[in-house]
Amino acid sequence: MLGKLDWSAIPFDQPIPLIAGAVVLVAILAVLIWVVVKGHLPYLWNEWITSVDHKRIGVMYILLASVMLLRGGSDAIMMRIQQAIAYQSQGYLPPEHYNQIFSAHGTIMIFFVAMPFVIGLMNLVVPLQLGVRDVAFPTLNSVGFWLTATGALLVNLSLVIGEFARTGWLAFPPLSELSYSPGVGVDYYAWSLQISGVGTLVAGINLVTTVLKLRTRGMNYLRMPMFCWTTLASNLLIVAAFPILTATLAMLLLDRYLGFHFFTNEAGGNVMMFMNLIWAWGHPEVYILVLPAFGIFSEVVSTFSGKALFGYRSMVLATMAICVISFMVWLHHFFTMGAGPDVNAIFGIASMIIAVPTGVKIYNWLFTMYGGRIRFATPMLWAVGFMVTFIIGGLTGVLVAVPPADFMLHNSMFLVAHFHNVIIGGVLFGAFAGFEYWFPKAFGFRLDERWGKLAFWFTFTGFYVTFVPLYVAGMLGMTRRMQHYDVAEWRPWMIVAAVGMAMLSIGVICQIMQLVVSIRNREALRDRTGDPWDGRSLEWATSSPPPVFNFAFDPDVRGEDVYWNMKVRARQQSLEHEEPEYHDIEMPRNSPTGFVCAFFATIMGFALIWHIWWMVILGGIGAFATFVVFAWRDHDEYVIPAAEVAAIDRVNLEERRSLVSMAGAV
Amino acid sequence: MSMTAAVGDAHADPHHIGLVVEHPGPAPKRIVTAYGFWVFLLSDIVMFSCFFAAYAVLVSQTAGGPKGSEIFEQRNVAIETVCLLLSSFTCGMASIAADVRNRFWFYLGMAVTCVLGLIFLAIEFREFADLVARGYGPSRSAFLTAFFSLVGCHGLHVSAGVLWLLTMMAQVFAKGFRADVLRRMMCFALFWHALDIIWVGVFSVVYLLGGGS
Amino acid sequence: MSDQAHIGHDLAPGDEEQHDVGTRILGYVVGLVLALLLTATSFFIAGTDLVWQPSIPVALIVLAIAQMGVHLVFFLHITTGPDNTNNVLALAFGLLVVFLVVGGTVWIMAHLNANMPPMDQIMPKPM
Structure with a gap:
């Protein structure tokens, strides 16, 4: 009846996950009860859960990423403490638990922190920058978000029901095959990634189509802000790479569920094919994450330097070059597997070549800053911190792209330090920069600068104190994923790294404080103009937060840096005061399709993990029925009357005029 | 300052290319929808390419089991191929009928497409059942694993297509040729034709190349 | 976002330029005939010993690519326009x-x- 599920699935004998799970459960229940008692449920349901507004969905993506960052961060803290004390002892985490933690840490940080964070920012900003009212497929957008949330839910469910994978974040066979991992851990891993992978694919298709087909009048390709270009490149990679992940995990699941022989040792299966396929997805994935971050930095650096982006066209070329070359380097993740000198040399060279367009970007940012009037607001701090950190990460990357050097450093702590160096220094700093930069746009008030800067400095120094020791430990021969060790030379470095981890945690706490303080002082931090940073692209041309229709008119674009040029013109010439003519606006109706669909996906995923076949069928039928009901609806749009549009727009225009005339007077 | 404020002409062509074609604005919904679906199809083809790659890697790993030439029946494959080809044609007829809003020819075209798809699935199912009965199931060897997955994945897509086809017919019956129904019909036609293209790859690479020597 | 008149030159994948029904059906018929011919050739070549054996795999791949092209052009209406x-x-x-x-x-x-x-x-x- 319940497949493999019984009471032994709940880890009564392991206090740490049980207590953690109970605390989270109590917290969720408390929030739910508070929401219901306070009567916020209708608001949440109508305005957020069923919303198809790209801005709301973007915010929910970022919220999901932030919550999961705390979860993944707790895993990181536990690992650092374990390695600091597990010298010639077992530490406090037994091996089977430690293995689950590092697997969950990697899985969560990549799939449920980095991915939703960048997808959330792209969702929030790109339609605004393109001057359009919504993404190409608003309801699918909601489906994509909720499927991602389903994946995150399943991963966290493994904490209290069953176990998570002990195989590392990519579940390499043969360890992940049924004969070596008979538990449900790998199934939790694979199904949550399959479900959230569908969500990511949907988001990718949506954003590619938005950028290619929904730009406003006059928004030629070479007038798009840089963030739109990197969004296009990143989502093209999503569309092309995520199917590879889906196929590879499907093969692993077929092996585990139906006794197929893709990656088994017996009957001619080939383990190495898994490494090959998973990294054919895995390397583009790195660029899926970092390209949007590059776009964010381009926007931030140009805005806070008060200059147009230097070398815009070379930036576009570099972005698209990375988009293509990122599909030609995947073997550098397994140089040591034995493909031989020819193959290794070619992939090594390709890996070094891909550093060139990245270098072009660094120079472009530097030259954008050169001669600019730089304001070191919090987003700019993250951008400068990124440049320093990412160059170090990039250089160690070029180092391990040399096959002979990689044979020395493969699977060592050096490698761990390298990819944290690029992912924290690139993606996370980028996500934080974007968060600080666009928060006023999303909510209408700025974030507190003092706490923001504290958060930056703690995170920045904490990062170096944590990861430089790991580089050293790697050079001293320490391999990754060690539950305990007996080499005295490594110990001090592990202790320093644990101290760094504490600093990183303080950085995160500062960021939470920043949010709390800013929300409390929101009236003082209020931005009524919609343009708090003296921005350059179209998202700053509407109010903060933008009305549901984004723009009262289709913006008319005549060049690059659209909004900047509008401001320049408005200052030079007398301001237009005549009342524009407003029209009715049609917007897509909210829809619970995404939430309901994810509900059934959760049921189906859980049932698949525990082999509860009747429930799988039930979930499948439910998901199909949801789509049919959606397809059958008769009214998918509603009309905002011109009068309402005018009322909303006039308030913002008034504020904006006073800003422009004030600036013009200076 | 209104949103339509014009920017000086100097900004229109900052790099002095001379000719700047102004982007006309957001595309109509029909183009947006079909393009999004087109991108999805390409991603689906990339997924198939992984199964093709796996097949190419594992084709010689028979582990003492049968080789392709010992289990493939070219006659069945030929019938399957003709079924799919004709169904592609009738699907095209149905989409023309939908465009000119002719219900009779639409239903007829879709029904024939459905029957041809079901014949294809029946033949494939019989082939699979027969192989499993002879002890040559997907667990027998890595070659059979790759074979069953690649062909089965295509078969699953065809099954999903048949389900979609029936839903489309029901929707036209209930809602008529509404704009959104026509958009979905276009996506369905794209899907069905793309499956046929993948089948060309399957029968060439799996059955003909593997069935020969 | 209504289906307003579109000024630019853009076409949905799968859509054709405006033709009358007869021309469109003719397109599918031509595609079907070509595809059937190519398929028949593939099946014939695979089983024959009339040609030099090592050329068979190459011929099969070329025929498959050709047939995919036929499908793209005549069924999916992808052109170079x-x-x-x-x-x-x-x-x-x-x-x-x-x-x-x-x-x-x-x-x-x-x-x-x-x-x-x-x-x-x-x-x-x-x-």
Whole structure:
């Protein structure tokens, strides 16, 4: 009846996950009860859960990423403490638990922190920058978000029901095959990634189509802000790479569920094919994450330097070059597997070549800053911190792209330090920069600068104190994923790294404080103009937060840096005061399709993990029925009357005029 | 300052290319929808390419089991191929009928497409059942694993297509040729034709190349 | 976002230029005949000993690619016209990735097989 599920699935004998799970459960229940008692449920349901507004969905993506960052961060803290004390002892985490933690840490940080964070920012900003009212497929957008949330839910469910994978974040066979991992851990891993992978694919298709087909009048390709270009490149990679992940995990699941022989040792299966396929997805994935971050930095650096982006066209070329070359380097993740000198040399060279367009970007940012009037607001701090950190990460990357050097450093702590160096220094700093930069746009008030800067400095120094020791430990021969060790030379470095981890945690706490303080002082931090940073692209041309229709008119674009040029013109010439003519606006109706669909996906995923076949069928039928009901609806749009549009727009225009005339007077 | 404020002409062509074609604005919904679906199809083809790659890697790993030439029946494959080809044609007829809003020819075209798809699935199912009965199931060897997955994945897509086809017919019956129904019909036609293209790859690479020597 | 008149030159994938029904049906008929011919040739060549044997795999692949092209042109209406630029570019990117994944995998795995012993000889059985 319940497949493999019984009471032994709940880890009564392991206090740490049980207590953690109970605390989270109590917290969720408390929030739910508070929401219901306070009567916020209708608001949440109508305005957020069923919303198809790209801005709301973007915010929910970022919220999901932030919550999961705390979860993944707790895993990181536990690992650092374990390695600091597990010298010639077992530490406090037994091996089977430690293995689950590092697997969950990697899985969560990549799939449920980095991915939703960048997808959330792209969702929030790109339609605004393109001057359009919504993404190409608003309801699918909601489906994509909720499927991602389903994946995150399943991963966290493994904490209290069953176990998570002990195989590392990519579940390499043969360890992940049924004969070596008979538990449900790998199934939790694979199904949550399959479900959230569908969500990511949907988001990718949506954003590619938005950028290619929904730009406003006059928004030629070479007038798009840089963030739109990197969004296009990143989502093209999503569309092309995520199917590879889906196929590879499907093969692993077929092996585990139906006794197929893709990656088994017996009957001619080939383990190495898994490494090959998973990294054919895995390397583009790195660029899926970092390209949007590059776009964010381009926007931030140009805005806070008060200059147009230097070398815009070379930036576009570099972005698209990375988009293509990122599909030609995947073997550098397994140089040591034995493909031989020819193959290794070619992939090594390709890996070094891909550093060139990245270098072009660094120079472009530097030259954008050169001669600019730089304001070191919090987003700019993250951008400068990124440049320093990412160059170090990039250089160690070029180092391990040399096959002979990689044979020395493969699977060592050096490698761990390298990819944290690029992912924290690139993606996370980028996500934080974007968060600080666009928060006023999303909510209408700025974030507190003092706490923001504290958060930056703690995170920045904490990062170096944590990861430089790991580089050293790697050079001293320490391999990754060690539950305990007996080499005295490594110990001090592990202790320093644990101290760094504490600093990183303080950085995160500062960021939470920043949010709390800013929300409390929101009236003082209020931005009524919609343009708090003296921005350059179209998202700053509407109010903060933008009305549901984004723009009262289709913006008319005549060049690059659209909004900047509008401001320049408005200052030079007398301001237009005549009342524009407003029209009715049609917007897509909210829809619970995404939430309901994810509900059934959760049921189906859980049932698949525990082999509860009747429930799988039930979930499948439910998901199909949801789509049919959606397809059958008769009214998918509603009309905002011109009068309402005018009322909303006039308030913002008034504020904006006073800003422009004030600036013009200076 | 209104949103339509014009920017000086100097900004229109900052790099002095001379000719700047102004982007006309957001595309109509029909183009947006079909393009999004087109991108999805390409991603689906990339997924198939992984199964093709796996097949190419594992084709010689028979582990003492049968080789392709010992289990493939070219006659069945030929019938399957003709079924799919004709169904592609009738699907095209149905989409023309939908465009000119002719219900009779639409239903007829879709029904024939459905029957041809079901014949294809029946033949494939019989082939699979027969192989499993002879002890040559997907667990027998890595070659059979790759074979069953690649062909089965295509078969699953065809099954999903048949389900979609029936839903489309029901929707036209209930809602008529509404704009959104026509958009979905276009996506369905794209899907069905793309499956046929993948089948060309399957029968060439799996059955003909593997069935020969 | 209503279906307002579109000024630019753009075409949905799968859509054709405006033709009358007769011309459109004729397009599908031509496609069907060509595809059937190519399929028949493939099946004939695969089983024949009339041609030089090593040329058969090459011929089969060429015929398959040709038939995919026929499907793309006559059923999916992908053309090289300016209204199809985006559709063709997306297709080209997809094909590039397909080529890299399949070609790369076959190349890498062939080298691995040449260099490494079979798995069942180096991996111990699970207890």
